[in-house]
Structures are given as structure tokens and as C-alpha cells.
Amino acid sequence: xxTIMQADRAWIDLQDRPQEQQxxxxxxxFYRERKWRQFERSVGAAIEDIAISRWRDLxxxxxxxxxxxxxxxxxxxxxxxxxxxxLTRGRQAIFDGIMPAGTLYVSAPxxxxxxxxHAPYDFLHFHVSANYFPSRRSATQLAAVEGLNDxxxxxDPFAEQLAKALTEHGTTSDEKFACCVGQTLAMHLARxxxxxxxxxxxxxxxxxxxxxxxxxxxxCGIGLSDLAKVAGxxxxxxxxxxxxxxxxxxxxxxxxxxxxxxxxxxxxxEMPLAEVALTVGFSxxxxxxxxxxxxxxxxxxxxxxxxxxxxxxxxSPPQGSAVSRHGLELCRAG
Numbered sequence: 001x002x003t004i005m006q007a008d009r010a011w012i013d014l015q016d017r018p019q020e021q022q023x024x025x026x027x028x029x030f031y032r033e034r035k036w037r038q039f040e041r042s043v044g045a046a047i048e049d050i051a052i053s054r055w056r057d058l059x060x061x062x063x064x065x066x067x068x069x070x071x072x073x074x075x076x077x078x079x080x081x082x083x084x085x086x087l088t089r090g091r092q093a094i095f096d097g098i099m100p101a102g103t104l105y106v107s108a109p110x111x112x113x114x115x116x117x118h119a120p121y122d123f124l125h126f127h128v129s130a131n132y133f134p135s136r137r138s139a140t141q142l143a144a145v146e147g148l149n150d151x152x153x154x155x156d157p158f159a160e161q162l163a164k165a166l167t168e169h170g171t172t173s174d175e176k177f178a179c180c181v182g183q184t185l186a187m188h189l190a191r192x193x194x195x196x197x198x199x200x201x202x203x204x205x206x207x208x209x210x211x212x213x214x215x216x217x218x219x220c221g222i223g224l225s226d227l228a229k230v231a232g233x234x235x236x237x238x239x240x241x242x243x244x245x246x247x248x249x250x251x252x253x254x255x256x257x258x259x260x261x262x263x264x265x266x267x268x269x270e271m272p273l274a275e276v277a278l279t280v281g282f283s284x285x286x287x288x289x290x291x292x293x294x295x296x297x298x299x300x301x302x303x304x305x306x307x308x309x310x311x312x313x314x315x316s317p318p319q320g321s322a323v324s325r326h327g328l329e330l331c332r333a334g
Contacts, residue, residue, distance in 0.1 A: 037067040062118060102159070222254055261279075
């Protein structure tokens with residue numbers, strides 16, 4: 001658990017640094033976090049105006065963490081993969097549910113936040129000096145969201161692409177690239193038009209009913225009216241509250257759930273792609289492949305091959321066998 005005193009010791013004071021001074025960058029693309037939002041640096045090393053770290057655990061273990069944003073920093077988190085988590089401050093639950101990839105959340109200086117992780121997760125964290133934001137638009141405006149006080153949560157495709165660019169194309173020595181990504185994200189946030197009205201999130205019990213309904217009917221046609229009826233709300237109110245609770249529009253959520261289930265089938269079965277498509281609710285294999293590639297950044301066949309290659313080795317079938325030819329054809333088809 002991080003206390004305010006511990007957080008203060010982990011960061012140097014940047015308040016007296018001239019705002020127009022060039023942003024300093026580290027000697028690696030991003031730090032690895034040993035605790036949530038806390039990473040190790042060399043003794044006596046000054047922290048950068050924009051420091052980047054990664055919080056990642058691909059095991060399905062429950063974790064509870066707490067952290068306090070340093071007094072001279074803004075904290076920016078970007079979810080790199082879908083996860084289930086809960087964010088709280090004191091007794092106030094700020095977020096509780098499925099957090100999709102591409103969700104961006106910002107915490108203001110000197111603010112405490114608790115997190116519970118209920119599923120595998122992967123986050124990229126940016127620790128940005130409050131002095132870095134342009135004076136013409138105060139950084140405190142990032143916190144001006146009714147009902148959330150200093151915390152902002154929203155889906156941001158541009159921020160998601162920046163994070164992916166850094167994790168997929170950056171190297172441990174590519175500090176200029178990492179610095180550029182951090183500066184771009186900070187400038188993007190400084191110009192972002194944040195929501196001005198508050199929409200109540202879908203209550204947890206209603207959300208659970210919708211999640212269970214979707215999981216049980218993935219092979220069927222599911223419309224907005226069906227989900228709204230399960231939640232006991234009008235279509236308009238359901239759509240707004242569902243997005244506030246999950247970050248997804250209902251249709252986006254449904255497509256992501258179909259693709260997540262498809263990934264499980266591709267990894268654990270030899271089911272033909274056309275059958276996988278029908279099982280997860282797509283009427284044609286072509287439509288399934290198009291949506292799968294858009295969400296997973298890979299075709300179903302190539303994703304299956306990559307997934308199989310990460311599994312423990314098993315005895316290979318005889319060369320020239322039907323199974324061997326089938327697997328080779330799948331890889332080539334991708």
C-alpha cells in the first residue's frame with residue numbers, strides 16, 4: 001500500500017522547473033512496475049517530466065492495490081486489453097465492471113485511488129508533470145467532470161493506438177520514440193473535450209443480468225431491445241447507462257464478447273472457422289473474419305496458429321497426416 005509520504009519520496013519536486021523547459025526522457029521505453037503505479041529507478045536518478053511504466057499480469061489472480069498520485073503529477077492509465085476491475089476512492093465506487101481495451105483514465109495530483117483486479121490485465125501508465133500541460137488550458141480542467149471529481153474514464157481510440165504503437169514497436173533503447181508518444185498523449189488530453197453531463201452507470205445487478213444473458217445467447221441474434229428488456233429499462237436509458245458502466249456501446253460490447261468466445265474456441269478446439277462463426281453468432285464466415293481482424297488485429301486462422309504455438313508442445317502428428325495438413329492449411333489461409 002502506498003501512503004502519501006511514500007509517494008512523495010518516490011518523485012522529485014518539479015514545481016520550480018521552468019514550464020518551457022524541454023521535456024526530459026528516460027533511457028528505456030517504459031519501466032516495469034513491481035507495485036501498482038510504482039516502479040524502480042536508479043538511486044539518485046531524476047524522474048522524467050513524462051515517465052512511462054507498464055502494469056501487467058496475465059494470470060487470473062485477484063489483486064487489491066492502492067496508490068496516491070504525487071502532488072506534482074497527473075496519472076494517466078490506458079488499458080491494453082479487456083479486464084474486469086473495480087476502482088474506488090474511500091467508500092465511493094467509481095468504476096465496477098468490465099473495462100474494455102482502449103479505456104483511458106486520469107487521476108489528478110494528490111489523489112488516492114484503490115483498485116481491485118478480478119481478471120488478467122495489461123495497462124500502460126503515464127506519469128506526467130502537472131507543469132507540462134499548457135498554461136492556456138489548466139491541467140485541472142481534466143478533472144472537471146461532474147460526479148467523478150478528479151477522475152476521468154472514457155474510451156479513447158487515439159490514446160489506445162498511441163499505447164499500442166509504444167508496446168508493439170518501441171524498443172528498450174528507443175527513448176525518443178517513447179518520449180514522443182508521451183508528449184503526444186499529454187497534448188491530446190490537454191485539448192480533449194470532456195463530457196459535461198453526468199450519466200448514472202447501469203447498476204451492478206442489472207449489468208450482471210445483461211452479461212449473463214449475452215453469455216447464454218451468443219449464438220443467437222441479440223438486439224438493443226433484448227438487452228434493454230433484460231435490464232428493465234427503455235432502450236435509450238439502457239444504452240446510456242450501459243456505456244457509462246462499461247465504456248462500450250451495447251453493440252460494441254456484444255461484438256467483443258463474440259470475439260472473446262471465438263478466441264477460446266480457436267485455442268481449445270479444432271472446430272472449422274465457419275462453425276466457429278456460427279457458434280458465436282455470425283451468419284457468415286466472411287463477416288466473422290472481418291470483425292475478428294478489426295478487434296484482434298489478426299485473422300482468425302493466423303490468431304489460431306499463434307495461439308497454438310504458445311501452448312505446451314504435444315506429440316506432433318505424422319507428417320502428411322490429415323491433422324498436419326489441416327494445420328498447415330490454416331496458417332497459410334491466414
